[in-house]
Amino acid sequence: MPPATQRLIPTGYTFLNHNAFLSLKAKDLYNDLNKQADNRNPDAFDMYIYNSSVSSERHYSDASLTECFTLDFFSYAVLDLVDKNLASTHAKITKKAYEDAFYLLEGLVHFNDYDAPWPMCDDGDRVQLTNKAYGALVVAMLRGLESQKKLNSTDLPSLESFLKITAAWADQMEAMSCDGSYGPYCKVLGKKLFGSKTPEDFAREKALFDEWIAGLSAEDQAAVKERMAEDAEEEEATTKKPSAWYAGPGDVDEDDLVLSRAWKEYKAYLGTVPKKPMKGPGWDISKWSGAQKKQFAFDKEGDSDSDY
DSSP, X not given: OOOOOOOOSOTTEEEEETTEEEEHHHHHHHHHHHHHHHTTOGGGGTBOOEEEEEEEEEEOSSOEEEEEEEEEHHXXXXXXXXXXXXXXXXXXXXXXXXXXXXXXXXXXXXXXXTTOSGGGSSOHHHHHHHHHHHHHHHHHHHHHHHHTTOOSTTTOTTHHHHHHHHHHHHHHHHHTTOOOTHHHHHHHXXXXXXXXXXXXXXXXXXXXXXXXXXXXXXXXXXXXXXXXXXXXXXXXXXXXXXXOTTSSOOOOOGGGGOHHHHHHHHHHXXXXXXXXXXXXXXXXXXXXXXXXXXXXXXXXXXXXXXXO
């Protein structure tokens, strides 16, 4: 009987897709966050929900107009999930459990990258402060791992993938006028740790991916290869020469990376916002009764007596 082939992918790790290598702990969290988000998405229940939040009066020469600003239910429902994750991460960092914090932030960044809606909510201040607290937690966690001599791909095989996707997320947030100083920090660290990879290192990475895709069903293999082909076409269409993900790190604003300051600002702001939706019994729509869901159903959208 031939000897069993030795597994190359480290125990406790896998691929989420062809671009993302992550821990199973992070993948489980990613799946759980997506499931919870689905349960909070009005579209999944054929519902349309907006919450009246702020009223402001604008005075004109002949009249007074009260304008109601609205909060998008789904964005704020997902922000509630993000808040809980950040609170758990902060607790781990306070206890110097940096590896546990890494898995929490790893799962969250993949969830964010999957098109989480919270950056699009209409409370720009809250988005900025949430992003700032998130970035400060990322940097505090990385510095903590470094102090414990665990900031390496032996202890954390998915470290480079985490740094890469976190840097990309920071770039997206910066494009929305949010601080992205943690992105350059991740890029500088990425170049330091992974900027001198050898051909053997790249060959090993390819072998890991080949092992993963070989274990997929034929249907899933085809889907992955189709997506890879689409990405290759997009890359060919761009006029820019491909570069390492950590190239051009940009400026790091150390003031925005101080956890104590960012966390204090973030928590102070959270103390001023509602903890529950202004319409409906809670964020998780799957727990609403049929009658509670009915008043926000799509078929009532044109009803002047409905509350949207």
